[in-house]
Amino acid sequence: MPKRQKSHRSSATPTVQNTPKAKGKPGHPKPRKGIQDTEFLGRFVDPGFVVLTVLGFLLTAGAVIMLAPDPDDDGLWFLALFAAPTLPTLWSVFAGAVQEKEMGPRIGLAFGRVLGLPFLLSLPMALVGMIVALLPPMAGQIAAVRATGVHSAFPAENGPAVVMVLVIVGIAGGGAAMLAAVLALLLVLIPWAALRQPSDLAAVAVFDERLFTAPQGKPVGRAFAVVILCTVAIPTFLVVGAKYMVAPSYGEALSTALTVFDQPARVWGDAMWVLGIALVPVAVVATTVIWVKMRQLDA
Known part of the structure; x- marks a missing residue:
């Protein structure tokens, strides 16, 4: 009588792979990150913003250098001092509005940048301009022009040149950047939101x-x-x-x-x-x- 063959069952315990557990409740998608998390910095500092910010620092330094000898076209260089913080601010406001898919977050992100960004740019730029004005060649030119008593881009009655640079770039320039950003928000972004996606505008209305x-x-x-x-x-x-x-x-x-x-x-x-x-x-x-x-x- 043939013997029954014993079934050889594997005594090895099945291997359990350690897979990372998904965060959150099962069956629920992971919440989308908001603008307050670490992703914000990467979205905030885009290449265009970096280029215009660097250009703003160069404009500030270059304008102070050009204004020191009191040129005839000083109005153009004073305009450059105002434009230095304004250009990257406007870029960031519009770029933030383009990045968001829904119109409500677009306006919210743009409004946050209108409030927080202008003076974060203008004050460091003013510091660069003040350092340039204190350099011996620039300080010597400003003092020589003031000594003539005829005309100076940095008049003596207005105080030290570094104070003028701080006021023009740091305070007035930051105010100009904020005003330009507010006008862009009111005259472009909000009307555009109202025309394109009125239902999403309810999030901020x-x-x-x-x-x-x-x-x-x-x-x-x-x-x-x-x-x-x-x-x-x-x-x-x-x-x-x-x-x-x-x-x-x-x-x-x-x-x-x-x-x-x-x-x-x-x-x-x-x-x-x-x-x-x-x-x-x-x-x-x-x-x-x-x-x-x-x-x-x-x-």
Whole structure:
């Protein structure tokens, strides 16, 4: 009688591979990193920002060197001192808006950079300009020009040249960069958000989120863009236009504004003031559209 063959079962314990455990709950995707984590630095310092920041430092140093002997075109070099922190600030604001897929985070990131970036750039640039102004060749040229008593890019009555550089680049330059960034945010990014993706704009708007969704999302988005533009444009046009108006009265400004294409250098202030007045009913209509849509939601 044949013997039964014994089955040889392996006594070895099956090997268990140590695989890294996924963070978070099973079946749930890993949360997307926000702008507050370590990823922020990599997204913040992009190549364009680095190039313009380096250019800003070079502009500051070069402008101080060129202003020391009091050139005839000093206005251009003073403009360079203001542009030094402004250019990388604007780049960073727009670059941050492009990086985000949703419009709400775009505006939030841009707003954060508007508040935090200008003086973080202008003060180090001012420090570089102050060091350049203290170098013996530059200090000697500034002192020699001041001694003539005729004209100086760094007048003696304004104090030491290093103080002027600090005020112009560190304070005024930072303010100019912040103002330019605010205008870019108000006149470009927020209207663009309102026109392109009104539903995502609800993340940063003070209105009901339903107001920016279909079917009323597009008209409300357009109206919101118009309101933002008019909020900035109307007071600017009225104040600046009234200051440079040539008409003897506001009533006559309309007739003089119509000649702006014939003599723009003379009556541009009148035209600006009239345009500011003309935008008032536009803003009223846009605000009415938003108000009507809000009433329809509450009904």
